[in-house]
Amino acid sequence: MTTIAINEFNPTRRRLLVAATSVVGAAGVAAVATPFLSSWQPSARTLAAGAPVEINISKVEPGQLLRVIWRGKPVWVVNRTDEMLANLPGNDANLRDPSSEVVGQQPAYAQNAHRSINPKYLVLVGICTHLGCSPTYRPEVAPEDLGAEWKGGWYCPCHGSRFDLAGRVYKNVPAATNLVVPPYYFKDDSTLLVGEDGKLA
Secondary structure (H helix, E strand, O other): OOOOOOOOOOHHHHHHHHHHHHHHHHHHHHHHHHHHHHOOOOOHHHHHHOOOEEEEOOOOOOOOEEEEEEOOEEEEEEEOOHHHHHHHHHHHHHEOOOOOOOOOOOOHHHOOOOOOOOOOEEEEEOOOOOOOOOOEEEOOOOOOOOOOOOOOEEEOOOOOOEEEOOOOEEOOOOOOOOOOOOOEEEEEOOEEEEOOOOOOO
16 A cells, blocks of 8 residues: 655645746736826827926026927927026127028017017027037026137037027037927916916916
């Protein structure tokens, strides 16, 4: 008569069962997580249409730059100080297009000395008009590396293009045109909508 031990331990079989259970469990988690995470992404239709982006500007401090993404591009919103605005006319002689006359660089409502609807808030696409790099925000006045005449703006580290605090390009740099102002409007005193024109606030 043969005796069978009921509690006989088989390490190979146990490893096989643990591995099989882990694989099935991981597949189940992936099957549940994939549609859940996909639901967070905007649809292809929304991305293609370039849906407008709503921005709360109520907490943007004077002199501060806020970055958002619209149509896959960085968009900057700057709350300009009174000093920044006062310094703008002093740049005109050094700029390639101080009056923003190049068509397509900004909507009609931003073709002015401050290139914005409300002088306080500047809205720009954060891509250099030379070869598409993203310039660095340099709001300080007269830093050593940019010279005594620098009154704040953007410096493109790729090829040295410079833009003032209205996004206007300096003369004698690789970029030929000002930074682009996207369509936008103020929904109210603290909300900005980038991506479409609307009633001016």
